[in-house]
Amino acid sequence: MSDSEETYKSIAVLGIGTVAAPLIEAGLLANNASVLVITRPSPKARQIPEGAHHAAIDYTDVSALTAAFRKHSVEVVVSTVNHEALDVQPAVAEAAKKAGVKLFVPSEYGLPSAGHTEGVLLVKSRFVDSLVAAGLPYARLYVGGFIEWIPYLFAINETGKFNIIGEGKAPATFTAISDIAGFLAYVLTHLPPSQLHNVSFRIQGERKTPRELAALYGDKAPLVEISEFPPSVKDGAFRKFLQVAFNAGFASTGYDAAEGKDDEKRAGSSNSLWPGHQWKTVKEVLNL
Template sequence: MSTYKSFAVAGAGTVGLPILNALAAKSVPVVLLSRVGSSAKTVPSGVQVVQVDYSDATAVATVLKEHKVDVVLSTLGVTAVAAQNTLVDAAKLAAVKLFVPSEYGFTTDAKNEIAAYLKSLNIPSTRIYNGGFTEYIPWLVDYENGGKIKIIGKGDVPVSFTSIADVAGFVAYVLTTLPPSELEDRILRLEGERSTLKDLAAQFKTSVEHVDSITSENGAFKATVQRILDTGAGSTGWDVVRKVEGQGNDAAGSANALWPGHQWQSIKEVHKL
């Protein structure tokens, strides 16, 4: 049984707000740490919203102490993820029991860096790898522009995809159910469905278009992500240091079993195909 009683979520974006809602549905105390000046968010009744300066560790720690927070979950986006170190410092000052860094997505070297920093401060961490968000598949392959699966490279390497709802529900479930011994200093690898980019064409009932570049908005970034996926790093079982697929507890989807009885959403279900 979990001994974590109070939670703080930093950021209320793509995955932050769903996680916040999922935790609130468990009837546990939750506080949203919102950046000063950010727009108001609609949150469940009972969730307290506190505006803080993410760059001020002492100020953040004061909030964490005031609300007796056991677990800090960072869901900061790419542009704000640099603030994580300060959140870690605040967690240390507040004697937080567990830190969940913003690692939702693919494995990268940068994620090992924040894990090393947490370890240096003796703060236990739980890292969640979910691969790509299933909802973002049309964006990734530029399906919205022309109705085809646009692929940079071969697109024949398996990629892990997990829906946002499944990620949020999993996080809330394990944090409020499992004992610390099953969460501390663990990487939990999720996988709602496994597919190559090429195989997405059959699911979306369209064809593949191999391209040298993607010219739509954020096309260069989409191309960069696809090139990374072609290396194997799109699998949640990918070992970014050894450059191999993990086995056993390090395999893609190995953490799915921690949520017994749950039916993970497929690509077809999410996109109503």
Template sequence: MSSYKSFAIVGAGAVGLPIIGALAAQNVRVILLSRPESTSKVVPSGVQVAKVDYSNASAVAEVFKQHNVDVVLSTITTMAVTAQRSLVDAAKLGSIKLFVPSEFGMPTEGHKEGILGEKDRFAESLKAAGIPYVRFYTGMFAENLARLIGYSTHGKITIVGKGEVPLSITSIGDIAGFVAHVLTTLSPSELENHVFRLEGDRKSLNELGLLFKTTVEHVDQIAGERGGVQTHIMKLIDTGAASTGWDQVNKAEGLGTNAAGSANAFWQGHQWKTLKDVHNL
């Protein structure tokens, strides 16, 4: 049984707000840390909001102390993930018992470059500071996949690469529910410095044509404002890196507790949503 009773969430975006709601439903204390300039968020009754500058470690630590925070969850968006660096000092000053870094995507261990490399370095900085952490690998968000492949824009699927390698796909609701479930039911020894590999569905990009009942087009790169980001993600998918069981060091799928979806067993009886469920296909 978990001994954690008070949770602070940093960031209230696509995954942050659902996690706040899922934790609040577990009858634990929840506080949202929000930047002073951020617009107000609608949060469940009982959830407190503290406006604080993330870069001010002492100010953030004071919030942690005031609310007797046990666990910090960073859900800072991927594109701003470097903003969580100052939270290491804040967690140390605030005597935080467990830190959940902003992962919620592809496995990051072993990556050296880009956003994935930055996330792995952040986890290493927590380890160096002696702060226990738990990492959640979820693969692609099921809700966002249609936009990545272009289906939500022009009704067909556009892929960079061969599109043959399977990737892990998990709905945001399942991610939030799982995170809240394990943080409030598992013991500290089952959480500290562990990795949880989730998977709601598993498909290759080529298989999505049949699922969405449309054509699949292969291109060298994606055009448009976010085309560079989409192209980069698809190239990563083509390497196998988007499977939650991916081992970047050995360039292979993990086995046993390191396999894609191996963490699903911690939520016994739960029915995980598939892409078909999420998109009503």
């Protein structure tokens, strides 16, 4: 292996939330990576994993971000911001480019975004296009839906029922958060740059239709068909948007917007890059 093909050693993670915490603690640090955690300035105490460096910086402060990336010789920037904060990523990418960062992992961790023409998936797709235009290599990770968020998606906890909008017959990908974090940590610390640059990874814990998920719940949450979530369900419009996307097949990691179809063989096609790993099932994670 040539010097240019040595694995990356210094990684910056933007955020310390759902994906970031296990990515850093159980993934990157465990694989001997040097980790810089960047959070927004906040009066709240941040729980930063032991062994990681920390910098509190406004995500839109290009100069401060550039200085931090240079100080820690950052090679890879991993963004874990949620869908409501995607607009900060261009500034972070600008700083990464100025600091000589070699790889940017945008905040995806969901449905395949490439080629979509509306909504949050369009925002994600355009951002990757901007990375390409800037000459900053990307690696994006498609995971479908988080297994842990199934109760949220179908409003099970609020209603005691498994609420399905539409037919609920399209196969979707569901992946455990620990598997998402573990996979990303593994490939970033084990694969050479040539296998990481400008690549879309497609992983899959389990492939199920919403109706198959409802069958796993059985009497614990009887299936009901609805057209709208009741007013008592918070974020009902957003949950409906997600279910509509699921019904269209978008939630499978085998889906390709350019083709307009799902390919079961493509779903989870990157799983093999984490050899020997046992992917968690829905029943296992949700104790069904």
